[in-house]
Amino acid sequence: MAALTNRLLRAKNGLTFSSLPIFKITRSFSSSIIHNKDKNNVQWVFLGCPGVGKGTYAGRLSSLLGVPHISTGDLVRHELSSSGPLSQELAQIVNQGKLLSDEIIFRLLSKRLKAGEANGESGFILDGFPRTIKQAETLEKVTHVDLVINLKLREDVIIEKCLGRRICSQCGGNFNVASIDIKGENGGRGMVMAPLLPPPNCESKLITRSDDTEDVVKERLRIYNEMSQPVEEFYRRRGKLLEFDLPGGIPESWPKLLQALGLDDHDKKQSATA
Numbered sequence: 207m208a209a210l211t212n213r214l215l216r217a218k219n220g221l222t223f224s225s226l227p228i229f230k231i232t233r234s235f236s237s238s239i240i241h242n243k244d245k246n247n248v249q250w251v252f253l254g255c256p257g258v259g260k261g262t263y264a265g266r267l268s269s270l271l272g273v274p275h276i277s278t279g280d281l282v283r284h285e286l287s288s289s290g291p292l293s294q295e296l297a298q299i300v301n302q303g304k305l306l307s308d309e310i311i312f313r314l315l316s317k318r319l320k321a322g323e324a325n326g327e328s329g330f331i332l333d334g335f336p337r338t339i340k341q342a343e344t345l346e347k348v349t350h351v352d353l354v355i356n357l358k359l360r361e362d363v364i365i366e367k368c369l370g371r372r373i374c375s376q377c378g379g380n381f382n383v384a385s386i387d388i389k390g391e392n393g394g395r396g397m398v399m400a401p402l403l404p405p406p407n408c409e410s411k412l413i414t415r416s417d418d419t420e421d422v423v424k425e426r427l428r429i430y431n432e433m434s435q436p437v438e439e440f441y442r443r444r445g446k447l448l449e450f451d452l453p454g455g456i457p458e459s460w461p462k463l464l465q466a467l468g469l470d471d472h473d474k475k476q477s478a479t480a
């Protein structure tokens with residue numbers, strides 16, 4: 207693990223690499239990669255504001271394609287839930303809506319990659335990383351990214367969704383109690399998002415993330431616009447960015463996302479064999 211961490215940290219400082227587990231510098235980008243459903247060829251990144259649904263859609267694609275969904279936010283929350291020496295220091299930063307240092311994120315990510323390597327994982331769907339230009343440059347040095355999916359949603363809806371987010375403290379399931387029903391104005395489209403309610407046995411165990419308060423959500427959005435939006439431009443310039451405006455909740459958005467990714471047949475085949 208130490209060697210791996212060092213390689214990731216060295217990459218950040220511009221030194222050379224041979225390989226990293228999961229991350230392979232073997233292929234050049236081709237726009238047709240989007241149509242390649244071989245799981246070994248899925249090296250994707252999800253971008254988008256806090257609460258837009260990166261975790262939901264990355265998780266669904268991960269199950270569909272059989273590639274690991276690696277969320278740095280989940281890695282951070284796992285670290286916070288431990289009683290390790292770092293957890294209090296990290297909690298202070300996360301609960302203010304600020305970003306953690308690259309060093310900490312690289313350390314957590316390296317640890318996760320090492321565990322995945324031991325389990326024979328290949329391919330990846332990254333969620334929550336990269337979040338700064340520096341992180342994107344580092345990732346570019348250590349591996350190839352095929353496709354970057356940028357999820358977009360109106361800011362007022364994002365705030366409501368973040369405030370409605372709930373987690374079951376027992377099973378870890380993610381739910382949302384917000385019910386969004388925005389009427390279209392001046393011929394514009396409205397938006398309906400039904401709540402994603404928990405099953406009865408989770409109902410009494412729901413908790414809210416400590417960084418999902420209104421002030422902290424607004425600060426996270428501010429930081430996203432300042433630090434992470436330039437990452438969109440980084441990938442746009444490389445021709446890798448797929449912009450996806452979410453049309454509504456999961457029932458409307460999931461089929462359209464699959465269509466945009468050329469995966470709608472894949473989903474049908476999988477449902478037929480299930």
Ligand SMILES: Nc1ncnc2c1ncn2[C@@H]1O[C@H](COP(=O)(O)OP(=O)(O)O)[C@@H](O)[C@H]1O
Nearest residue numbers: 256257278279282300304305306311334335337
């Ligand atoms: N790549 C990263 N760089 C720095 N900090 C991160 C990164 N990923 C996660 N974090 C920290 O973990 C928190 C939660 O992450 P995440 O669940 O991805 O949040 P969000 O819902 O805002 O997208 C972030 O607000 C930040 O403090």
